[in-house]
Amino acid sequence: MLDLNLQELEGPDVRGHFGPYGGVYVGETLIAAVEELNSVYQTLSESDTFWSEFHHELNHYVGRPSPLYFADRLTQHCGGAKIYLKREDLNHTGAHKVNNTIGQALLAKHMGKTRIIAETGAGQHGVASATVAARLGLECHVYMGAEDIVRQAPNVYRMKLLGANVVSVESGSKTLKDALNEALRDWAKNVDDTYYIIGTVAGPHPYPQLVRDFQSVIGREAKEQSQKILGGLPDALVACVGGGSNAIGLFHPFLKDTTVSMYGVEAGGYGIDTGKHAAPLSAGTPGVLHGNRTYVMTDSNGQISPTHSVSAGLDYPGVGPEHSWLKDLKRVNYVSANDGEAMEAFHLLTKLEGIIPALESSHAVAYAMKLAKEIGDSRTILVNLSGRGDKDIETVARIEGIQI
Amino acid sequence: MSRLKQITNSANQKGRKLLIPYLVAGDPNKETTIDLMHALVSNGADIIELGIPFSDPSSDGEVIQSSIERSLRKGTSLNDTLDIVANFRARNEVTPIVLMGYLNPVEIMGIDNFVRRAQKDGVDGVLMVDMPPAEAGVLNAKLKEANVDSIFLVAPTTTQERVKSILNMTSGYVYYVSLKGVTGASITDVDEVERNVSALRTSTDLPIVVGFGIKDGKSAKEMARVSDGVIVGSALVNKIASLTSHEKLSAEDIKNSTNIIKEIREELDLDNEVVDEECL
Numbered sequence: 001m002l003d004l005n006l007q008e009l010e011g012p013d014v015r016g017h018f019g020p021y022g023g024v025y026v027g028e029t030l031i032a033a034v035e036e037l038n039s040v041y042q043t044l045s046e047s048d049t050f051w052s053e054f055h056h057e058l059n060h061y062v063g064r065p066s067p068l069y070f071a072d073r074l075t076q077h078c079g080g081a082k083i084y085l086k087r088e089d090l091n092h093t094g095a096h097k098v099n100n101t102i103g104q105a106l107l108a109k110h111m112g113k114t115r116i117i118a119e120t121g122a123g124q125h126g127v128a129s130a131t132v133a134a135r136l137g138l139e140c141h142v143y144m145g146a147e148d149i150v151r152q153a154p155n156v157y158r159m160k161l162l163g164a165n166v167v168s169v170e171s172g173s174k175t176l177k178d179a180l181n182e183a184l185r186d187w188a189k190n191v192d193d194t195y196y197i198i199g200t201v202a203g204p205h206p207y208p209q210l211v212r213d214f215q216s217v218i219g220r221e222a223k224e225q226s227q228k229i230l231g232g233l234p235d236a237l238v239a240c241v242g243g244g245s246n247a248i249g250l251f252h253p254f255l256k257d258t259t260v261s262m263y264g265v266e267a268g269g270y271g272i273d274t275g276k277h278a279a280p281l282s283a284g285t286p287g288v289l290h291g292n293r294t295y296v297m298t299d300s301n302g303q304i305s306p307t308h309s310v311s312a313g314l315d316y317p318g319v320g321p322e323h324s325w326l327k328d329l330k331r332v333n334y335v336s337a338n339d340g341e342a343m344e345a346f347h348l349l350t351k352l353e354g355i356i357p358a359l360e361s362s363h364a365v366a367y368a369m370k371l372a373k374e375i376g377d378s379r380t381i382l383v384n385l386s387g388r389g390d391k392d393i394e395t396v397a398r399i400e401g402i403q404i
Numbered sequence: 405m406s407r408l409k410q411i412t413n414s415a416n417q418k419g420r421k422l423l424i425p426y427l428v429a430g431d432p433n434k435e436t437t438i439d440l441m442h443a444l445v446s447n448g449a450d451i452i453e454l455g456i457p458f459s460d461p462s463s464d465g466e467v468i469q470s471s472i473e474r475s476l477r478k479g480t481s482l483n484d485t486l487d488i489v490a491n492f493r494a495r496n497e498v499t500p501i502v503l504m505g506y507l508n509p510v511e512i513m514g515i516d517n518f519v520r521r522a523q524k525d526g527v528d529g530v531l532m533v534d535m536p537p538a539e540a541g542v543l544n545a546k547l548k549e550a551n552v553d554s555i556f557l558v559a560p561t562t563t564q565e566r567v568k569s570i571l572n573m574t575s576g577y578v579y580y581v582s583l584k585g586v587t588g589a590s591i592t593d594v595d596e597v598e599r600n601v602s603a604l605r606t607s608t609d610l611p612i613v614v615g616f617g618i619k620d621g622k623s624a625k626e627m628a629r630v631s632d633g634v635i636v637g638s639a640l641v642n643k644i645a646s647l648t649s650h651e652k653l654s655a656e657d658i659k660n661s662t663n664i665i666k667e668i669r670e671e672l673d674l675d676n677e678v679v680d681e682e683c684l
Binding site: 015023024025026027028029030031032033171172177178180181184185188189190191192285286287288289290291293296298300301302303304 | 511
């Protein structure tokens with residue numbers, strides 16, 4: 001049992017702090033927009049009508065609730081704890097990302113904004129943003145690192161089909177962090193009519209809070225389903241962490257259930273000790289990036305370090321501030337799985353269960369397989385299968401030298 | 405009296421408009437930055453804003469981003485930036501230097517270390533672009549103790565209530581951002597700038613200077629007419645960018661790249677002379 005002051009888990013405070021993390025660290029031009037969003041969100045989040053509108057969308061458009069699935073053959077293969085998968089891969093657009101974009105699109109609508117911008121790494125958040133923009137008839141611009149555009153070509157085309165303008169970001173490392181910088185620049189220019197849909201639990205307050213609230217549907221459903229299917233709570237939760245929105249979505253409703261242990265799996269890349277990874281919680285230090293104070297990957301001069309992961313969606317040097325706080329409180333264990341382990345899990349889940357997982361989610365599966373052996377067969381593990389892997393098959397083929 | 409106060413007071417007495425060039429430390433290299441700074445002073449700069457290179461400059465436009473990237477490729481750090489200030493101070497005791505940048509390098513150096521070095525090396529003011537007053541408490545207090553000014557931005561989107569909280573923390577001068585956007589864009593609404601600067605004027609005795617989007621003598625003059633001075637960043641950095649293709653820099657190169665500040669100075673002083681004559 002954990003020794004915890006449960007009150008410390010109730011963040012953020014009114015200024016958006018989770019302990020020493022979070023807050024609002026953006027240029028003055030954006031402050032008014034962030035404050036407006038905060039005031040609208042704090043009002044709407046008290047309104048039952050708003051939440052019933054949100055849940056109506058999730059049920060009828062996204063296809064929720066997503067099933068909790070017993071991965072029988074994977075469990076047998078690992079020879080330990082029972083592994084259950086929360087099937088976010090079955091959502092419309094193929095990942096958990098859409099839970100958040102549905103919620104933020106409702107906010108944009110309430111605020112009368114006519115133009116949507118978003119950043120994307122793997123392209124899943126870009127697709128989910130383009131999707132809701134198409135449905136609401138809003139103009140949509142998605143910023144994407146030039147490198148990611150190459151890595152995730154099918155999603156780029158998907159966004160274009162949905163009517164979005166995909167903007168290639170050529171600055172810095174040409175990946176997700178640079179796409180975020182460019183989106184912030186766009187927002188500063190077009191602050192009057194533009195709503196910025198941030199794709200993860202990072203950014204300035206209130207984003208880490210509101211994205212978490214929208215994604216928490218994952219954990220609430222999982223809790224209910226566990227009661228029905230397992231007859232109680234699972235022993236462990238496992239989710240991958242890039243920015244950390246699928247993980248916080250699963251974890252948050254369980255935070256005060258101290259019998260449930262939690263594992264956030266970061267991208268170990270070529271291995272934590274090589275320095276070529278994307279694991280700020282495992283090997284970073286507290287700093288300030290993209291609007292909040294949080295663990296970041298930085299060199300000794302305070303420059304943000306280049307990251308590496310086989311999965312574009314985890315290839316980010318920062319992490320949501322609530323995760324930083326949960327790490328310091330020791331409520332969540334932050335661990336990592338490297339590229340090779342994730343690839344192996346990708347193949348195993350595909351062959352054993354007929355489910356092709358996203359490379360991001362494969363990191364969670366990889367760690368869950370290890371954990372299952374460790375904790376033994378009387379236990380249950382609930383893994384957030386945050387997305388499907390169709391978008392990744394080209395990447396996998398390329399790495400394995402196969403032409404498709 | 406602080407260097408900033410001396411310069412701004414004396415400018416105010418003479419009716420001289422403040423001219424504040426911005427350049428990125430370490431582009432094209434550290435030594436040249438120091439030469440450029442001295443040249444800027446000879447060309448009529450009153451204060452120099454020195455940019456601390458940072459890998460993720462999310463408030464900067466393309467010109468300054470590229471300059472920062474060039475500087476980072478040379479490995480310029482916050483330490484180096486402070487060294488540049490110390491070296492500049494060896495030959496210039498009067499021109500105030502304001503460091504402008506993003507918070508992460510300062511956080512990683514440690515706020516205490518940073519403030520100690522800033523004071524020792526002769527830094528006069530600090531402007532952290534991504535640190536609004538609500539998050540500035542600790543750094544602000546330590547800078548104050550060290551007699552280093554804290555400068556904050558006021559934007560066209562800043563509300564009246566926020567202006568108050570910003571001014572409570574500001575010393576040195578107030579940096580009014582002329583437009584919605586990033587550095588290097590074009591100013592479209594001069595009247596709006598005039599209205600907002602006049603409104604600001606009723607709440608502070610500090611000099612109000614206008615930055616973002618000042619490209620040449622004409623736009624500088626327009627902005628200086630409604631304020632106490634101008635900041636010229638991207639337009640100067642653009643000139644400095646042309647130096648990077650040179651193998652070895654001549655005195656001529658330094659002169660050419662900083663000439664824009666001389667031109668702007670002359671434009672600003674044209675008005676000044678008229679005022680002086682009227683006074684006589």
